[in-house]
Amino acid sequence: SAQDNKFKIGLILPMTGQSTSTGRQIEAAARLYMAQNGDTVAGKKVELIVKDDTGLPDVTKRLAQELIVNDKVNVIAGFGITPAALAAAPLATQSKTPQVVMAAATSSITEASPYIVRSSFTLPQVSVVMGDWAPKNGVKSVVTLVTDYGPGNDAEKFFSDRFQLNGGKVLEKLRVPLRNPDFAPFLQKVRDAKPDALFVFVPSGAGAAVMKQFLERGMDKAGIKMIATGDVTDDDQLNDMGDGALGVVTSHHYSAAHPSALNKKFVEAFQKANPKMRPNFMAVGGYDGMRVIYEALKTTKGQGGGEALLAAMKGQVFESPRGQVLIDAQTRDIVQDVYLRKVEKKDGQLYNVEFDVLKGVKDPGKAK
Ligand code: DHB
Structure with a gap:
């Protein structure tokens, strides 16, 4: 039939x-x-x-x-x-x-x-890579800011644990709601805590809003770097984020510029x-x-x-x-390469340009 x-x-x-x-x-x-x-x-x-x-x-x-x-x-x-x-x-x-x-x-x-x-x-897969990179690259203290549900909680835990294992200090762990998040009050707390960097995870679609608030509040000018998983510098939105996004380092498994x-x-x-x-x-x-x-x-x-x-x-x-x-x-689950990338301009457009790679990363989050 x-x-x-x-x-x-x-x-x-x-x-x-x-x-x-x-x-x-x-x-x-x-x-x-x-x-x-x-x-x-x-x-x-x-x-x-x-x-x-x-x-x-x-x-x-x-x-x-x-x-x-x-x-x-x-x-x-x-x-x-x-x-x-x-x-x-x-x-x-x-x-x-x-x-x-x-x-x-x-x-x-x-x-x-x-x-x-x-x-x-998986969020643990990409977050541990940032937890290794950041402390070797001048980031000694962070505040983490994640969306408060499964992937955000995974990102917070696996980034923080690895970062601390490498001698870094996590000053505060902030969580924003999944539905209609307002980042402003959280970013004020970050400013007050004065970390070297803010580590961010938000789901695809929310990255541009975080980036906009981060720049509008002059966080970068106050000496606070943004580091993140690649969900934030999402290729779907990145090119509209403006030159303020230049230099942001993220860890992820895919870039349109690969x-x-x-x-x-x-x-x-x-x-x-x-x-x-x-x-x-x-x-x-x-x-x-x-x-x-x-x-x-x-x-x-x-x-x-x-x-x-x-x-x-x-x-x-x-x-x-x-x-x-x-x-x-x-x-x-998928085993894959995880890249470190920096936002750069290529042919007049913003891209996540890969500069380092960890080959064949398994999900570190599995219980067994
Ligand atoms: C999830 C959703 C996303 O948009 C993302 O970037 C990462 C994780 C999720 O809900 O699992």
Whole structure:
């Protein structure tokens, strides 16, 4: 039947609400992957069903249920924020449906279901790299400022622990709410504490607001540097942040300026299909997540159920636009290179220019 000849991917994303840029980036990247690789794989017609969860986990859960039960999707994918990924996890387990997490980045997500495979990153993975770099580069004291939920708490803990292990002092740990954050009162506290640097994590989409407030309050002129995970100098927003962002050092797994031949092709093709956008780390998570699904479909020759697909996702090794990656067969999490980058101007545009790399970083956040 026609149903038997289809392979359905239910892509659940925040297409509206606070994380809209994540949804737009991942949808664009998934469609690019399909345009480049065709929609017939192992004799099956691949169908992408995109659903907007607005970033609310109750909606994610309802949509995942409908996609699994009514649409009989073979895979659920997407998940813009941690609460969304966690809301779908029990349904993936009950129905034995692989769940490919393309965005959300709290370490523990992969432990919420044995059917979860992650193509994004984890906050511990990128934060420990900054915790090593900063104290060796003149930063002896910090205040941390993170969004108060899973990934922010991971960033705060893993950055601070590593920074202190290296002899640094954490003067204060500040947390801002996820919904409608006002950074002003927090930045006032940072000014009063006078650290060498402010370490920041906010989710994709919120970086420009933090940067604007940081500069408007003259923090940099008061001698306080900003250091951050690359979520803050997000390629989706960076070029609009202005020259005040120049020199900000971040650690992350993807930059649109990553100087590989494969990435240049990816960025060019993405921008050709989406002229007003620059691909960010969310786009690369979506693109690689589609790769993981396509290869699993090929390996199982279009005949496998959820268990077989999951088995074929584990252990995949490939070159991503970000660099070499591995889907760790034990943890189902991604192992990847983490880069140190500095905001610089290239051809009149702001980019995160990589200047150092830690190869093959596993998520340091796993309990075992
Ligand atoms: C998450 C969301 C983000 O936008 C991001 O940059 C990192 C993590 C999350 O909710 O897991």
